[in-house]
Amino acid sequence: MTAENRLELTAKDEVLFRQVYPNWLEEEGRPSSQAFHPWRPVDQGYLSVDRGSLTTPEAAYTLFTDEKPHGFGADSAGVWGLSVGEVTTSGVSPWEDPVPATQTTPANPAHALLDFNTMEPKTWKKTGRLLKVKAWERGRLYPP
Amino acid sequence: MRVVDLDFFDDERSADVMKVWDRLKSFEEITNGWYEGEGWPPSRQAIELARGVLGRLLVEHPYLPRPGVFPTPEGGVQAEWILGKWAADVGFESEDERIQADATHAETGEERSVTFSRDEVNADSAGPLGRWLEELTGRGAGI
Numbered sequence: 001m002t003a004e005n006r007l008e009l010t011a012k013d014e015v016l017f018r019q020v021y022p023n024w025l026e027e028e029g030r031p032s033s034q035a036f037h038p039w040r041p042v043d044q045g046y047l048s049v050d051r052g053s054l055t056t057p058e059a060a061y062t063l064f065t066d067e068k069p070h071g072f073g074a075d076s077a078g079v080w081g082l083s084v085g086e087v088t089t090s091g092v093s094p095w096e097d098p099v100p101a102t103q104t105t106p107a108n109p110a111h112a113l114l115d116f117n118t119m120e121p122k123t124w125k126k127t128g129r130l131l132k133v134k135a136w137e138r139g140r141l142y143p144p
Numbered sequence: 145m146r147v148v149d150l151d152f153f154d155d156e157r158s159a160d161v162m163k164v165w166d167r168l169k170s171f172e173e174i175t176n177g178w179y180e181g182e183g184w185p186p187s188r189q190a191i192e193l194a195r196g197v198l199g200r201l202l203v204e205h206p207y208l209p210r211p212g213v214f215p216t217p218e219g220g221v222q223a224e225w226i227l228g229k230w231a232a233d234v235g236f237e238s239e240d241e242r243i244q245a246d247a248t249h250a251e252t253g254e255e256r257s258v259t260f261s262r263d264e265v266n267a268d269s270a271g272p273l274g275r276w277l278e279e280l281t282g283r284g285a286g287i
Contacts, residue, residue: 026212032212129247129248
């Protein structure tokens with residue numbers, strides 16, 4: 001996962017879609033801040049999102065959760081949104097990162113990355129709290 | 145009377161406490177690798193600590209809303225509140241004798257952090273944590 005040689009997203013009103021893992025959603029629809037910052041070594045300081053200018057919350061959810069090879073076969077409790085402006089104000093850099101199809105997974109031309117490497121890792125949890133508030137204020141985008 | 149020992153009790157917060165306890169109970173079903181092959185399930189110690197502290201906290205501090213409660217990949221439990229413009233997390237980790245609380249102001253980015261020992265905050269006494277959280281709401285001393 002890398003943002004090198006990609007274009008940074010600058011349209012501040014573009015909404016970026018974030019999938020939230022089922023264990024990180026309460027029944028009343030409150031997501032955990034843990035869903036809004038990278039925590040795994042494999043993440044390398046990046047968080048996956050989808051671009052609202054290229055897909056919809058429903059299409060992003062379907063592509064993420066459908067079984068391979070039609071989708072990525074991942075679990076999601078729904079889609080939350082963060083604007084490019086909210087992300088950059090929090091110190092995170094959003095980059096386009098279209099994903100080509102492989103033998104087992106489909107293409108995702110709307111894929112993008114939130115790059116947390118502009119900040120010290122010890123600040124990522126704080127940033128996750130900030131982004132959670134923004135996403136929570138916007139509400140779950142899909143399912144409605 | 146220990147909150148942690150009670151299944152049912154007569155308190156206006158009993159519904160909130162039971163929801164938190166039911167949520168924590170569901171964590172016992174989480175298995176190793178629960179997040180795309182990574183992540184430890186919450187330990188019994190972390191669940192029990194969260195159960196006792198959060199139960200005591202809600203009963204003793206009626207102005208605090210019920211938190212969101214989530215597993216952490218490190219095998220702990222994290223309680224989360226949005227209190228006005230503050231987003232607050234309290235972590236209960238299995239191997240850690242301390243309880244870590246952090247909050248961030250959504251508009252200014254101001255951070256507040258405090259660490260409690262289990263002597264200070266436990267199933268019998270959640271006062272210091274409750275006062276710290278209530279200060280975020282503007283109801284505590286010094287606000």
